[in-house]
Amino acid sequence: MELLKQRILQDGQVRQGGILKVDSFLNHRMDIPLLRAIGQEFANRFAGEQVDTILTIEASGIGVAAITSLYFQEVPVVFAKKTQSKNLDGALYTAPVHSYTKGVDYTIQVAQQYLKKGDRVLILDDFLANGQALQGLLSIVEQAGAVAVGCGIVIEKGFQPGGAMLRERGVHLESLAILSSIADGQITFA
C-alpha cells in the first residue's frame, strides 16, 4: 500500500532493538484519513469474503479495527483484553501471549458469548513481528469453533519470523506494508 509506505518513510522512526516508532499516525496519535485508507485497502484485500466479526487486541488494534469495520458493512468489532477487569466476567476464551515490545507475558481474553461457532472472523492488528498476538487470537477463534477468514496487518516486520510462520500454517495473511529491514536506521520494504 503505497500511501502507507510513504508515510512510514516520512514519519517512522527507527529505535534500537528493532523498534519502528509510528506513533505519530498509528499507535499513539491516529491519523483518521489514513486509517480510512487502510480500512478500504483491507476491504480490497479480503474482497468477496463474508465477515461476521472483526477481532483485534487492545490497545493499538482498536482504532484500525473500528475504522475498518466501516468498509465491512459495519460488523461488530471485538477486542481481546490483556488485563483482568471487573467488567469482564462469565465464560472466557483465553490464550497466552508474550510481548517482545513490552517484555512481558500476558493472557488475552475474549468473552465466549461474542464469538459463536461458525462465525467468520477477520483478525486485524497494527503490527506483526513474532506473531505471538496473532497466534493467540487464532487460538481463540479456534476455541470458539469460529472460522478465521484471514489476518490483516498494517505493518509486518518481514525480518522477524511471525509472517512466514503464519503463511506456512496456511493463514490468509495480508500485510499492507512489509519491512525487509530497519537495520542502521534505514527503512526498506520487501
Add this chain to the structure above:
Amino acid sequence: MELLKQRILQDGQVRQGGILKVDSFLNHRMDIPLLRAIGQEFANRFAGEQVDTILTIEASGIGVAAITSLYFQEVPVVFAKKTQSKNLDGALYTAPVHSYTKGVDYTIQVAQQYLKKGDRVLILDDFLANGQALQGLLSIVEQAGAVAVGCGIVIEKGFQPGGAMLRERGVHLESLAILSSIADGQITFA
C-alpha cells in the same frame, strides 16, 4: 440520547459494586452503527466548537474517539497510554490516575509533541464515575498549554461524584446517558 439509553436498558447488566457491564456494545464488543450515532451526537453537543485534536485514553475510549473523529473533520485522535512501552520515548506529559474498576493506580502518558500550545482539544471517554481519568486528561491538556474545549462521555454514573466535580470546575461536560441509580439491578436515568 434515546438510542443509547434504550440500548443500555436492553443489554446493560448490573454487577455488584456499582458496575454496569456494557461490553456487548461498547467496551469489549463495539457496535459500530451505535458508535456512529454517538459520534454524531457528540458533534451536535459540541457544534460550533473548533476542535483540533481528540484526546482519549486506552483502551475503551479509542473506538469511540476514532469513530467520533469522522464527525469532527477527521481530526487526529491521541490516546493516552496507561503502561510503559518501548514505543513511547521522548518528552511526555504524565498524570496519576486511580482506577476504581480495576483497583490500581497508574500513570497516563501523552507524548508532548502531539499536544501543542493553543490546540483546541475535545476529551472523550466511555465512562465517567469518579472522574479520575478525566482529571488526568485535563491535567495533561493544561500542561501542554492547550485548551480543553470540553469532555464528551458516553455513560456517566450520576450517582458518583465525578460529573458534579467537573461541572463545578466549569468544564463543558456532555454525557450522552446519565445514570441516576443502578441499585438493586434496576437501571434508572437522571
